[in-house]
Amino acid sequence: MSTTKTGQPLSREALEKVARGRLFYTPSFDIYGGVSGLYDYGPPGCALQANIIDLWRKHFVLEEDMLEIDPTMLTPEEVLKTSGHVEKFADWMCKDPGTGEIFRADHLVEEVLEARLKGNLEARGQEVKVDEEKEAKRKKKAKQQAKAVKLDDAVVQEYEEVLAKIDNYDGEGLAELIKKYDIRNPVSGNEVQPPVAFNLMFQTSIGPSSNYPGYLRPETAQGQFLNFKKLLDYNQGAMPFASASIGKSFRNEISPRAGLLRVREFAMAEIEHFVDPQGGKKHPRFNEVKDVEISLLDRDTQLAGSTKVQRMTIGKAVEIGLVDNETLGYFVARICLFLLKIGVDESKLRFRQHMKNEMAHYAADCWDAELFTTYGWIECVGCADRSAYDLTVHQNKTGASLFVQETLPQPVEVEQWEVDIDKKKFGPKFKKDGKAVETAINDLTQELREKLSISLEKEGKIEVEVPGVGEGKVEVPAELVKIEKRKHKETTRSYTPNVIEPSFGIGRILYCLLEHSYWFRENDEARAVLSFPPIVAPTKVLLVPLSTNSAFEPLVTQLRLKLRRAGVACRVDASSASIGKRYARNDELGTPFGVTVDFQSVKDNTYTLRERDSTKQVRASEEEILKAIKNLVFGEETWEDVAKRLPEFTSQEVE
């Protein structure tokens, strides 16, 4: 069961009441009945999101001189065909033919097996700990499954093993599970049809003629890959380097639940770090992070049906080969440091390695940063090694030079099959396809060149695959092309970089941060607090005049101007509610500091400064208070430091 940071039982319902009530987020198009999977961020959520993104930009982009770009969301179909998304970016869905309801297949299996396991515990008279919301919904809907049925020990173990690796099943695997365990629509009791793939991209049409299909991007990455050559040039040819993008992406989820955690439109922040695959993907700054301790859940542990993490330094993890290479390890550690900086609870953070079938179609290895919530462990950051997949497929498709050419320190002698093309004869022979045929021949691998050199000798011609020309194959006679093995010196080396991709789901991180920051005073859920670190808090300081007396106005205006000039986000609450009520409202908004303006202030320009978590107050001159606020907000001092320096204020003045 989830607990708050102070060890109190964490009720999602109570948390959501605060988060939605204070307009951190709210269902989009609510007055039209809402659309599942779409949420708007209200003022505090929008500011929290902006602060997380700002810190992300400083922690990653500025710290390492990454090249941030802003590519478009609209993406033509051809690009996503090449990247594999049109074919493979899909989830499995199955339909209840009786009711027309559509389920995501893996979620349906999970739901039904979890319900049976719970029924078993009930039947055995054991205490049941389950997801509250799921449980409430289940009870409401699923009459036929709410029965407490005892299961054999072997069956229980089987179910648990299936659930531990539920992300590892493909469509066929899910179909088998559904058949084997007689998984049905829990509400209607109907059998469901076998799973079919449903592509998760939103489709649209670009331009007025409706024959140019496009999609909303499912990730920002493709825009970065397509610009690789331009970015390398901009970087004056220096490797390694990273690009980065922050922006919205879209996934047409089959049946989104779980609030902000599974949405159809979401902010992402993605890094593509381009690295030479030779030399073990070392990272020059790995040394700076090697002692960072991480909780790791590797692939083998999961396949054995367990979820036990190992705690070790990232240095050790790379050394023993648990994490594949330094660059991947460097980013795992940097991600960990970022999450802790924004206020994630370290005891609710783990890095989980993807299982083979679970990985995206392009990935060579992948570790997810997962955060624990009332929904269980949630993937918030993916850190994948996409190898050279994307640059290679786009280069093959377009003929663009998505590779690096570097001068060798010393020339090396190489022997290889070389191709000579008689360009003069190419034009007359192939007309407009000449260039495509030429490119196809120049792109032939060494193996193919060797093979074709034989057919050239024997048959006086070669057959070359040229996609898009004729039937896709073209015959080239010997008088147009020569293939020979030759020795010569090379002074440059070409390679396609590999890509390490840390990819952040900002909305998921934001939701988990709400859960990790939430607690309540004196065991009273009505007195909730969100303990954001000052650096991400939506508002840093609340200014509270003691009453609506006009004597306070000039002081409030002056404080506000000075704070604004210092770059400190502040708000005024000059409403007629009691001081206590106004502070309570801002505890729920996560505002870390409050300044009270009272009659003493009018006399001597002193103010009280209140800290949110302890509710302790100090009192000092305007200058001292402003200095303390700046130090607290920009991380130069902690509240403990300030409380030591400045006199405590205990009695609240009453009007």
Added chain:
Amino acid sequence: MSTTKTGQPLSREALEKVARGRLFYTPSFDIYGGVSGLYDYGPPGCALQANIIDLWRKHFVLEEDMLEIDPTMLTPEEVLKTSGHVEKFADWMCKDPGTGEIFRADHLVEEVLEARLKGNLEARGQEVKVDEEKEAKRKKKAKQQAKAVKLDDAVVQEYEEVLAKIDNYDGEGLAELIKKYDIRNPVSGNEVQPPVAFNLMFQTSIGPSSNYPGYLRPETAQGQFLNFKKLLDYNQGAMPFASASIGKSFRNEISPRAGLLRVREFAMAEIEHFVDPQGGKKHPRFNEVKDVEISLLDRDTQLAGSTKVQRMTIGKAVEIGLVDNETLGYFVARICLFLLKIGVDESKLRFRQHMKNEMAHYAADCWDAELFTTYGWIECVGCADRSAYDLTVHQNKTGASLFVQETLPQPVEVEQWEVDIDKKKFGPKFKKDGKAVETAINDLTQELREKLSISLEKEGKIEVEVPGVGEGKVEVPAELVKIEKRKHKETTRSYTPNVIEPSFGIGRILYCLLEHSYWFRENDEARAVLSFPPIVAPTKVLLVPLSTNSAFEPLVTQLRLKLRRAGVACRVDASSASIGKRYARNDELGTPFGVTVDFQSVKDNTYTLRERDSTKQVRASEEEILKAIKNLVFGEETWEDVAKRLPEFTSQEVE
């Protein structure tokens, strides 16, 4: 003709060479042949955009405590039907039936008439000043129109009048022009078909079942309107207030040209200022801006076929009724101040009032901030009075309370038609529709109530329109409802706020800023400079070690760390290119300051600081140089101040 800020002739080709060459922006999906109307921002463009947005947030959102929200881009069809976009958000297109080519009708008329006017000037042997790019394209394509044909003076005047109000024609008007002036496809010479409306929204489908159509939002505004009630509550009921949103919007342009100025996906920043329509829409801070001088081009001047601006203070413009009210005027002035702050050339800025037919379907009045470029005057910010249109239509459609209820200082006596409903009988009679019928009756206007009171008396029943129930009409017998005229005291007043909407096209502003900032040294286009103000410059400081000598490394690292900690974006160029080349590259990137690290620096920790526009340098200790940079970047000092304080450095040390 366009000139640079230093009065040099401004060639768009030369400017674009710099902007694209330095990767401010680049065609999206370039290696796939590109998609017209889609551009990616590279690193300097992305940073410039982020800085403009950051300043926008400070100038508008923080300065006035606006409630910034982040609503979704995906929007269900129903919402955009209500707002009128499904029916009316369209441009007129016409097709050449011979070639299949599709034209935007108004652009076609413009192109052809402008070409004829030019031909006329040529025929009369006069000098011709025209858009260079258009001209080059035209010459290339349009053989049959390149003829120099002399026109009658009356025809010339007619054409010019049509062009001055080209935005005022609807589909029928454009059809008439096409017929009257025999406008044809300039390339094929074919007649074109009559204009038809083409909706500019990108359509898609939400969810797996494909029966839930949606669009990509064409503006951020709707998301703000739908949240009005929640935002009012969040604001503790206080009026007036403003919401704001920054994000991408989408328009499926018929045939986008003009680079960044007409794109299919673009960043917008929009404010919706909600104001009580009673009392003349006064603004409490109007006094602060009343002396701001603006260039205004009003509706009547345009309809008279002229484009002559009037220069006056916004105070005067509101006083004489040229600008309708204080709130609209306040924002016109604030928009002007914002544009000047980011570096817009004041002599290339005007505010143009929309003509009646040109206004969006919801607008009551509208002034555009237009910036002059090589493409002519370009709308960059719209400032519209949307009246109560949006809140009213959404309230009527959904029944949500999108209005303000305020307590009156004194109760007032009113006499009005009131409705009593017998709720007990409603349930049994109307079943599940009871609530809808009740709402419909309560929402009846005073006029309808009076009318229905008569039929109630005469016929013993009334007929009420209830959309979505039965045939849309419901009969209610007299025993369920009573309608009477009564007098009583009211203590509250309800009203639907009017909305003033300043709406910024960030990409257009960015492009115009590039044009306004561009010039070149010593009449050599190869030595281009972009003179951005430090506040928006992508990089503030370039650090340049004199050579690749390793002795400079620790000094560069130390300066970089200190600047980063001070929040100053800096970059290092440690390449082997000459100092001059490295500075020239950064002149094109608009980097305002440069610090050279040389052998003297290694000895005594002094550095030279260079200013971009003057290329003057000063030399001082590390501490002094860092202080000067901070002052310059954060606007505490100008370069003139610094150059006065610190000793000038003239001789460039050579290694």
